[in-house]
Amino acid sequence: MSQACFVGEVAGVRDFITYDMGGTSTDVCLVRDLAPLTTSDGMLGAFPVKVPQLDMHSVGAGGGSIAWLDVDGSLQVGPRSAGASPGPVAYGLGGTEPTVTDANVVLGRIGTTKRLGGSIAIDAAAARRAVTELGSRMKSALTIAALAEGVITIAIARMTSAIREISIQRGHDPREFTLIAFGGAGPMHALALAQEIGIPRVLVPRHPGNFSALGLLASQIKHDDVRTRVGPLRERLGVALELFGEMEAAARHQLTLEGFTAQEQKLVRSLDLRYHGQAFELNVAVGAGGLAVGAIEAAFHQQHRGAYGHSSPGAVVELVNARLTAYGLVPRPSGARYHGAGDSLDGALVERRAVWFDGKPHDCPVWERERLPERASLRGPAIVEEFGATTIVPPGWRGAGDEHGNLRFEREGRA
Numbered sequence: 001m002s003q004a005c006f007v008g009e010v011a012g013v014r015d016f017i018t019y020d021m022g023g024t025s026t027d028v029c030l031v032r033d034l035a036p037l038t039t040s041d042g043m044l045g046a047f048p049v050k051v052p053q054l055d056m057h058s059v060g061a062g063g064g065s066i067a068w069l070d071v072d073g074s075l076q077v078g079p080r081s082a083g084a085s086p087g088p089v090a091y092g093l094g095g096t097e098p099t100v101t102d103a104n105v106v107l108g109r110i111g112t113t114k115r116l117g118g119s120i121a122i123d124a125a126a127a128r129r130a131v132t133e134l135g136s137r138m139k140s141a142l143t144i145a146a147l148a149e150g151v152i153t154i155a156i157a158r159m160t161s162a163i164r165e166i167s168i169q170r171g172h173d174p175r176e177f178t179l180i181a182f183g184g185a186g187p188m189h190a191l192a193l194a195q196e197i198g199i200p201r202v203l204v205p206r207h208p209g210n211f212s213a214l215g216l217l218a219s220q221i222k223h224d225d226v227r228t229r230v231g232p233l234r235e236r237l238g239v240a241l242e243l244f245g246e247m248e249a250a251a252r253h254q255l256t257l258e259g260f261t262a263q264e265q266k267l268v269r270s271l272d273l274r275y276h277g278q279a280f281e282l283n284v285a286v287g288a289g290g291l292a293v294g295a296i297e298a299a300f301h302q303q304h305r306g307a308y309g310h311s312s313p314g315a316v317v318e319l320v321n322a323r324l325t326a327y328g329l330v331p332r333p334s335g336a337r338y339h340g341a342g343d344s345l346d347g348a349l350v351e352r353r354a355v356w357f358d359g360k361p362h363d364c365p366v367w368e369r370e371r372l373p374e375r376a377s378l379r380g381p382a383i384v385e386e387f388g389a390t391t392i393v394p395p396g397w398r399g400a401g402d403e404h405g406n407l408r409f410e411r412e413g414r415a
Helices: 002-011 100-106 124-136 144-166 186-197 212-218 233-257 293-308
Strands: 016-021 026-032 042-044 047-049 056-059 065-069 075-081 178-182 201-204 221-232 265-275 282-286 317-328 349-357 360-368 377-379 382-385 390-393 397-401 407-411
Touching: 002 016, 002 026, 002 178, 002 201, 002 212, 016 144, 016 186, 026 144, 056 144, 065 100, 065 124, 065 144, 075 144, 100 124, 100 144, 124 144, 144 186, 144 349, 178 186, 186 201, 186 390, 186 407, 221 233, 233 265, 233 293, 233 317, 265 293, 282 293, 293 317, 377 382
Parallel strands: 016 178, 178 201, 360 382
Antiparallel strands: 016 026, 026 056, 042 047, 065 075, 201 407, 221 317, 265 282, 265 317, 349 360, 377 397, 382 390, 397 407
């Protein structure tokens, strides 16, 4: 998450949804003004987890998710995965059941001329056989391309539901956000996913397949402290102010011991609030100065209305917890300007091949990302390949590289 916030800040994108798709699952999280949303009402399976955590949602949809038939003969995708071993059928490592990756191979979206990760040769014939065998057991007759597109459509629908849960169901309009796609399979499905849920812009950072490594360099040292004092906010506000004083003194002492100067320390206050009689609360940020009860209550009412669709301005607001988050600010990588490897887009062309979109094949250029010139302009249908990921640009999308080497896409016809 820290790496996405770092890239967003450098690229001037402050409101975005992170989309991390790997081999077995997809993780999404909403970030507003470079702050990931948090919750104290998470679930681990069927069990509630009542501790502060990122409001991240995961679904069992990844490149290795297996396509299968339910008892009624309907097509399903995931959550069972082929995993790393044996993996998709196309990898030739012993897999026998078709996966999302195999469907992409059948559609021409994953090429066969290069080895994945420099070592795995793609067996397109094996992928076609596996998808064909699945189709032979279905009641309705589908072409192999139509069945492969169906597998991708179902996987995208599952991922769309995850984004809907952390955006629309939390009172946020996806049209106000950018989708930042990473993970080995994220850029492959990001634009189709954005089109499905109405997100207008997609950003694919450099090296998306290894993007998590950037988090090790961009993360700040963080300490959380929480003190519980349940009672009406107007009666407990003075107590909260005293608690913040105690927590700030302890946090600054700890950060100083860790070698951070006063200028390298950042403290963030917040309160967990609820209406009297509720069993769940919302976290409301408060300023570093004095606590103005009217402003805090107004912020809580607004946040409650956004999260649940209603508010009760006349109801008693209750304090549950006072929270302090203390950051030790470490030096971060610079947002260096990207220098392309060539001057011509033609120099980055690897091949042209038939790729299926919307039920028909398209003559599609395949570009090598490392050889794209600065500010390269792309238009779908197109494919951008690199060592750790593949970016699929469907028809109706256009994109360009920015000064930091990110690829930024939007629907055709947008201003």
